[in-house]
Amino acid sequence: MAILQILEFPDSRLRKIAAPVTVFDARLHDLIDNMLETMYEAQGIGLAATQVNVHKRLLVLDVSEEKNSPQVFINPEFQVIDREPKEYDEGCLSVPGFYEAVSRPKAIKVDSLDRDGAPFQIEAEGILAVCIQHEIDHLDGKLFVDYLSTLKRQRIRQKLEKEHKKTA
Numbered sequence: 001m002a003i004l005q006i007l008e009f010p011d012s013r014l015r016k017i018a019a020p021v022t023v024f025d026a027r028l029h030d031l032i033d034n035m036l037e038t039m040y041e042a043q044g045i046g047l048a049a050t051q052v053n054v055h056k057r058l059l060v061l062d063v064s065e066e067k068n069s070p071q072v073f074i075n076p077e078f079q080v081i082d083r084e085p086k087e088y089d090e091g092c093l094s095v096p097g098f099y100e101a102v103s104r105p106k107a108i109k110v111d112s113l114d115r116d117g118a119p120f121q122i123e124a125e126g127i128l129a130v131c132i133q134h135e136i137d138h139l140d141g142k143l144f145v146d147y148l149s150t151l152k153r154q155r156i157r158q159k160l161e162k163e164h165k166k167t168a
């Protein structure tokens with residue numbers, strides 16, 4: 001297993017659109033395991049392949065208290081089942097140190113493939129629904145800061161760019 005490097009806003013590679021996964025082999029399983037290890041090590045609850053510079057449609061998450069319930073979604077798609085907007089304080093491993101309120105539909109139905117390519121469907125609400133929508137956004141080159149005001153987004157970008165200059 002290995003810890004992967006996580007791209008940080010405003011890296012332009014976070015804007016790429018990911019392509020569907022077509023091959024379910026040992027290499028994919030290695031990537032999934034490495035993404036889970038990277039997410040746990042960074043104390044995240046969700047990680048999309050885009051964030052580790054792999055532009056394929058897969059994401060991992062674990063929203064459990066005990067951090068013992070890894071979930072993998074490949075080529076996920078969702079439908080809204082309750083459009084009632086629900087606000088949640090979101091963060092992102094690619095936007096370290098920043099949390100802001102974002103509104104998203106309250107409940108969704110997700111169609112996905114598992115790590116072996118078998119289809120499954122779940123309904124999600126609460127933090128799981130937030131996390132899945134946030135991670136699918138990554139696969140489409142979208143970040144939670146895109147939902148904020150231009151002023152807030154530019155402030156976050158400036159602060160992170162300063163950090164990157166220090167540590168580059």
Ligand code: QAP
Pocket residue numbers: 042043044045046047088089090091092093095096097098099127130131134
């Ligand atoms: C997305 O976010 C999410 O700033 C996953 O310093 C967020 O795992 C879904 C993290 C909120 C639902 C609700 C962020 C770790 C982790 C940071 C994360 C940080 C360290 C964010």
Ligand code: CO
Pocket residue numbers: 091092093094134135138
């Ligand atoms: Co994120």
